[in-house]
Amino acid sequence: MNILEAHHVSKSYAQHRALNDVSISIPKQSIFGLLGPNGAGKTTLIRIINQIIMSDEGNVLINGEKLNPSHVKIIGYLPEERGLYKKMKVGEQLMYLAQLKGLSSGEARIRIKKWLEKLELTEWAGKKVEDLSKGMAQKIQFIATVLHEPKLLILDEPFSGFDPVNANLIKDEILELREKGATVIFSTHRMESVEQLCENIAMINKSQKILDGTKKEIKDSYRSDKYNVQYKGKISELSGDFQLLETKNIEDDMFEATIQAKAGLNPNDLLRELINKTEVHSFIELIPSINDIFISIVEGGKKS
Amino acid sequence: MNQIFLVLKREYMTRVKKKSFLLATLLTPLILPSIIFVIVYFGTRDKKSNQDDIIVLDQSGYFTDTFNESGYAFEYMTGSLEDGKAAMAEKEAFGLIFIPPVDLEDKAKTSYDGFAFYSKTNPSFRVLQDFEKTISTKLEDVKLQKSGLDQEVLKSLDARVSLESFNLTDEGEESKSNAGLSYAIGYGTGFLIYIFIFVYGSQIMQSVLDEKTSRIVEVIVSSVRPFQLMMGKVLGVGAVGFTQLLIWIVLIGGLSTVGVSLLGGGSQEVMDAMAQGQSADLTQGQEMAMKIQELIATIPVGKILFSFLFFFLGAYFLYGALYAAVGSAVDSIQDAQQFMLPIVLPILAAIMSMFFVLEDPNGGLAVTLSMIPFTSPIIMMARIPFGVPDWQLALSMILLVVGFVGTIWLAGRIYRIGILMYGVKVNWKIIAKWFTMKV
Structure with a gap:
């Protein structure tokens, strides 16, 4: 009601x-x-x-x-x-x-x-x-x-x-x-x-x-399937479902990366992939804030 | 209706509870008569206390003990003008009246000159007139005597007439009228309406502005329709004015009754004396009190009071609503000035025409202005004590009601938009747009 x-x-x-x-x-x-x-x-x-x-x-x-x-x-x-x-x-x-x-x-x-x-x-x-x-x-x-x-x-x-x-x-x-x-x-x-x-x-x-x-x-509906991960040891290569967008060396062998997952996959799929290749210290899904969504709609509207 | 009453109650209570209201209400009826009393008191006292010396230098020989103006001591002497001036300096006299030799034998001569008044400071115009009159009266008397006419004969030639005026009603009843009193009442009531429009009109405007600038108005209009808020305000502030007025009427009525009876030693006594026709026995004060009561009996008190309250309220609603509209349109009292002109102009026109209306209360100007709702309250009140045909009074009242319903409607349309507009540079064009705007 x-x-x-x-x-x-x-x-x-x-x-x-x-x-x-x-x-x-x-x-x-x-x-x-x-x-x-x-x-x-x-x-x-x-x-x-x-x-x-x-x-x-x-x-x-x-x-x-x-x-x-x-x-x-x-x-x-x-x-x-x-x-x-x-x-x-x-x-x-x-x-x-x-x-x-x-x-x-x-x-x-x-x-x-x-x-x-x-x-x-x-x-x-x-x-x-x-x-x-x-x-x-x-x-x-x-x-x-x-x-x-x-x-x-x-x-x-x-x-x-x-x-x-x-x-x-x-x-x-x-x-x-x-x-x-x-x-x-x-x-x-x-x-x-x-x-x-x-x-x-x-x-x-x-x-x-x-x-x-x-x-x-x-x-x-505005999930971008992007993740922020901190891990120890370099990742050499990811399977085709995932893409390393950006990596950054934080200290010694600690790295931070933004990873794009293929639509439809859930966070566990990425975790499973990462566990085999590196030591995961933090794992956050990048969910857009309402503010981000608003801006993207307004700017998208401007373009079209 | 309940909402209007709540707004009214708040506007009324917050004002009536203020100390300034209490003081103004109680003191005004006391202060005004006090000021008049003080002026009159000093005006009369002045003459008696200062016995200024005045030297009369008489070269004509006709003036011995002629002057008797109160407030002055006269000393008569002869000699040259220089002697007089010397005497004035020596005796520290206030002034010197110089009377040259006068030739009264020539009957064809009617104007004489050479008279002079010397003084240390400028004498008042009235004193000079008094002296002039005394001198000419004396010379006239002397000339009369010389012409051989007897004083007694002359007195018997007097024919004093007093024109008493009466109002004759259609039914043939006659009532004594008094132009002076009518003038005073007409002027007084008209002026009171004028003052009240200004004082309470600007209170409404201030109240609207306060709500707008303190930003509470949006909270209020989420519970009350803007029109209800405006009407509550106009009625509430009006009720304050009405309360003040009633207190004044009671106080002034009470005070003047007390005053008159103090003068006459009890009005009942005066009435009794009047009934028995013993006016000869009355003291001067009692006689005056009787006159005042007689005068009051000649004016239609009930009609005047009723009309006054009606026109007072009508004028107040008419202008109060407009003041509310102006208050709603602006953000500060300074901005309000530009919109005040069309409100102030008809009031000023009315108060200025009032003097002409009082001279000719049934003339074309008077009748016209007493019909136009913007001027009728002041002008009609000025006319009523002189007698106004009932149909004119009724028409004027109906037009006034139409007038204030109209201005309230107009003001309401501006108000409902204006109170929600902040920081808008308002001009007449914008106000006109608000007027036609849908809410």
């Missing part, structure tokens, strides 16, 4: 086409990476999902229903451009934002207390936001995003501007929320920052979706 499906969504501004026929589906309780460079159209798609703007064409379904105002309450949105009322007290601010999401004041009070305790911010509840450090303000911002226990959490560039300690803390909180049933969309141009977290990925470039699927599928 998909919590969110977007079908053929398009959106244009005056002369500029921000989204062109983009379709994605996001399974429930998954972590979904919406990837692409700046200006690709990620924020436009997110704003459409949040009903801040409307698509020109196509439609978006949440839990199988057409997007409608009641969905606002099940989405938690942390925009890339974020901030808080500087002159407002932390507690009042969270209360206001929670009530806008439809929480009663009584329920909101309990949850605010719980979250402030969890992130060790209780004593700051009566302080104005302008008196907080940047890291604390970021935590408050995160609390405001999740207070209403959203089923769908949309985080636009979540880790930009967060210091490493807070970034880790927030990452843990996000994983915990997922365990409790939330679905998470990460939107980012820094693909390495979310690569380990995401199970599903869609890539957007120049208003168009250029790739999507599970991370595993994508990586598998």
Whole structure:
């Protein structure tokens, strides 16, 4: 069951086409990476999902229903451009934002207390936001995003501007929320920052979706069958299934090599071949990062 | 609706809880009358305390003990102008009035010159006028006597007339009108609307800008429609202004009741006295209090108050929405200046035309401007105390409602796009494009 499906969504501004026929589906309780460079159209798609703007064409379904105002309450949105009322007290601010999401004041009070305790911010509840450090303000911002226990959490560039300690803390909180049933969309141009977290990925470039699927599928389909091997003693010759692309003497009789295997062979085939000829010290399959895949698609697209 | 209310509540509470609001609300009704009181107090006190010496050098022989202007002590002498100047220096007098010999025998002569006033510092214009008048009155008296006319006969020739004005309704009822009071009320209420548009309009703009520059607006519009956010803001800030106004009305009403009764020693007493026609027994203060109450009874307080609140709110919605639109379009208050002109211009036009309207409250200019929604709140308030036909009032109100619904709609279309645009160099063309843009 998909919590969110977007079908053929398009959106244009005056002369500029921000989204062109983009379709994605996001399974429930998954972590979904919406990837692409700046200006690709990620924020436009997110704003459409949040009903801040409307698509020109196509439609978006949440839990199988057409997007409608009641969905606002099940989405938690942390925009890339974020901030808080500087002159407002932390507690009042969270209360206001929670009530806008439809929480009663009584329920909101309990949850605010719980979250402030969890992130060790209780004593700051009566302080104005302008008196907080940047890291604390970021935590408050995160609390405001999740207070209403959203089923769908949309985080636009979540880790930009967060210091490493807070970034880790927030990452843990996000994983915990997922365990409790939330679905998470990460939107980012820094693909390495979310690569380990995401199970599903869609890539957007120049208003168009250029790739999507599970991370595993994508990586598998972009396997280059290249291996990095460190070994002792020179390799004189390999069978025809393998090709030495590059060798390098590290020290004395230690060497490092990049080996290309024929498509369809598995790592054990190469290992077996190597064990007979040399002493293997390390053996790594060179799997392209999402970032590499993205670059290769974009550059491939340019050439064609 | 609930969302609008939440936004409204936040805008209202954050403002009302500020100390500056409390101070401005409580002190303004106290400070304004205090300033007037202080001015009046010193104005009257000045004359009595400084008994400046003035020497009257009279070469005509007609002026003995003629001058009695308060605030001055007069000393009369004869001799040459040089003697007078010497005496002035010696006695450290403030001034010297020089009266040359006057020939009053020639009946054909009506203008005399050679009079002069010498003083160490420039005398006020009013003092000079007073002296001039005293001199000419004295000479007229002397000439009268010389002409053989009796003072008594002359007095009996007086015919004083006072023109009382009444408003006659269609039903033939008549009510006493008072142009001076109408002028004051018209001017006061019109001016108050003018001030409020500026003060609270720029508060709305500031509030929109704050949300935009602090970047919280995208979080907010993911829960609230931009139009709801804008309306909540306009209503919330408006409610603050309305609260302030009500407190002022109550405070000023209370204070002036206290003031009037202090003057008259209890309004009930005055009323009783009025009923029994014992005005002769009343003190001067009581008489004044009675006059004030009589005046207040002549103006349609209910109608004015209702119209004032209506036009006040109408003007506020109309301009408040426009201020919100400007705030949404720009990134800083400096950038806002270029878009302020079309908002400020009609307000300034209204406040400047107000003086002409007060002179001729039923003239063509007055009627026209009191129909146009951008100027009608100020101009209609200036007209109402003088009496406005009901159909004109009703038409003006309907047009104002149409006007503010229109500007709110227009502002909403700009606002919904503007709040999400950062770092755009905005000009009129871009704003026009936002207006037609789909969301």
